[in-house]
Amino acid sequence: MNDTQKMQELDARHVWHPYSATDSNLPVYPVVSAHGVRLKLADGRELLDGMASWWCVIHGYNHPRLNQAITDQLQDMAHVMFGGLTHPKAVALATKLVDITPATLQSVFFSDSGSVSVEVAMKMAIQYWHAKGKPHKQHFASLRHGYHGDTFAAMSVCDPITGMHSLFADSLSQQFFIDAPPAGFDRPCSDADMHSLQQTLQQHGEQIAALILEPVVQGAGGMRFYAPDYLRRARELCNEYHVLLIADEIATGFGRTGKLFACEHADISPDIMCVGKSLTGGYLTLAATLTTSEISHTISNGDPGIFMHGPTFMANPLACAVSLASIELLLETDWQENIQRISRALEQGLAPCRELDTVQQVRILGAIGVVEMKQSVDMKRMVPMFVEAGIWIRPFGKLVYLMPPFVMSDKDIDTLTSAVHSVLQIYSH
Numbered sequence: 031m032n033d034t035q036k037m038q039e040l041d042a043r044h045v046w047h048p049y050s051a052t053d054s055n056l057p058v059y060p061v062v063s064a065h066g067v068r069l070k071l072a073d074g075r076e077l078l079d080g081m082a083s084w085w086c087v088i089h090g091y092n093h094p095r096l097n098q099a100i101t102d103q104l105q106d107m108a109h110v111m112f113g114g115l116t117h118p119k120a121v122a123l124a125t126k127l128v129d130i131t132p133a134t135l136q137s138v139f140f141s142d143s144g145s146v147s148v149e150v151a152m153k154m155a156i157q158y159w160h161a162k163g164k165p166h167k168q169h170f171a172s173l174r175h176g177y178h179g180d181t182f183a184a185m186s187v188c189d190p191i192t193g194m195h196s197l198f199a200d201s202l203s204q205q206f207f208i209d210a211p212p213a214g215f216d217r218p219c220s221d222a223d224m225h226s227l228q229q230t231l232q233q234h235g236e237q238i239a240a241l242i243l244e245p246v247v248q249g250a251g252g253m254r255f256y257a258p259d260y261l262r263r264a265r266e267l268c269n270e271y272h273v274l275l276i277a278d279e280i281a282t283g284f285g286r287t288g289k290l291f292a293c294e295h296a297d298i299s300p301d302i303m304c305v306g307k308s309l310t311g312g313y314l315t316l317a318a319t320l321t322t323s324e325i326s327h328t329i330s331n332g333d334p335g336i337f338m339h340g341p342t343f344m345a346n347p348l349a350c351a352v353s354l355a356s357i358e359l360l361l362e363t364d365w366q367e368n369i370q371r372i373s374r375a376l377e378q379g380l381a382p383c384r385e386l387d388t389v390q391q392v393r394i395l396g397a398i399g400v401v402e403m404k405q406s407v408d409m410k411r412m413v414p415m416f417v418e419a420g421i422w423i424r425p426f427g428k429l430v431y432l433m434p435p436f437v438m439s440d441k442d443i444d445t446l447t448s449a450v451h452s453v454l455q456i457y458s459h
């Protein structure tokens with residue numbers, strides 16, 4: 031047995047991977063390094079990365095500017111507690127986030143992962159209403175097909191079917207689920223489309239602290255795109271029924287959908303916004319929950335006068351430093367034109383998949399390309415085919431989707447999409 035095989039053996043024996051079984055025979059590929067848009071496997075093969083490591087690695091791997099930001103910060107300090115202390119990178123990053131997100135968002139709470147930023151958002155909403163003398167507003171409304179993370183409160187607002195709520199029935203808070211908006215970014219939104227939300231807010235608004243949703247793109251719950259007009263009308267309904275709006279921009283933030291934040295498609299401001307994933311350019315784990323001055327002041331002046339949350343590694347300086355560099359890097363390029371370029375390349379490259387009998391739909395928005403199959407794919411069969419073809423893609427359910435790093439060239443996107451097409455063609459026979 032060589033070293034790689036030994037490592038794989040130990041991995042299979044002791045290491046649990048995301049959403050997987052310990053004794054599964056699904057392959058797990060050892061990566062030894064990554065540069066730009068390519069992952070290098072232990073056996074020397076290179077894979078073109080179509081996933082950006084779950085939407086995060088927008089500037090590619092091993093980027094000199096991002097490496098430098100971390101190396102520089104390391105000379106000063108890797109970490110310092112955030113209770114009673116602050117540091118330059120946290121302040122600069124918070125200020126930058128306030129600058130680039132919708133204008134009403136003024137206060138930033140840092141945490142370590144997207145799920146935790148959602149927990150924080152939900153606690154903010156409850157504490158806000160508590161301070162306003164509405165302690166019954168402890169429940170949430172969320173959209174079917176939504177995904178907001180894997181911790182308990184976040185899980186309680188995920189789609190009840192794909193989130194397997196029956197399994198956790200007695201542990202999960204009961205929330206109010208709204209029919210998902212009809213699919214289609216360009217589809218006009220009718221009164222009927224708003225009915226489920228309107229009815230729920232009207233009937234249960236007294237108990238609902240906030241509506242939480244992923245603006246315009248529902249990610250891990252189905253890679254569904256919906257009309258910005260739905261979002262705009264949801265914002266209006268929240269105002270009408272005194273329910274806060276939490277925008278979970280963890281997947282959509284930082285340009286992926288063609289706007290810096292997906293809320294901009296509808297020109298709305300949420301009351302609370304979560305960002306994560308590509309916040310650090312995929313280098314480290316960091317997330318943030320932003321809210322308005324009204325909410326932060328109300329919480330701070332209510333009972334108990336403080337916000338009840340404080341992660342140990344809050345605002346880690348290395349993570350803040352690399353986030354700042356990642357955002358600067360993004361904003362100093364013509365990123366909008368770049369996302370349109372990727373969009374065109376994905377559209378062109380994936381169009382032939384529409385001809386395959388096994389394909390239900392191909393849809394593109396910003397730098398997201400989705401091939402929805404008619405049936406769930408057999409990952410055990412399909413993933414090795416992608417690897418053989420030299421690309422890294424991790425489908426789920428019926429969805430084969432691409433979210434390349436923003437630095438991927440047209441030529442590489444062409445290679446990626448051609449490989450997807452040929453794999454799906456062979457897979458279909």
Ligand SMILES: *Cc1c(COP(=O)(O)O)cnc(C)c1O
Nearest residue numbers: 143144145177178179249280281
């Ligand atoms: C990934 C994701 C989360 C959870 O983030 P983690 O960092 O995995 O905890 C929450 N919401 C959305 C929309 C996501 O895509």
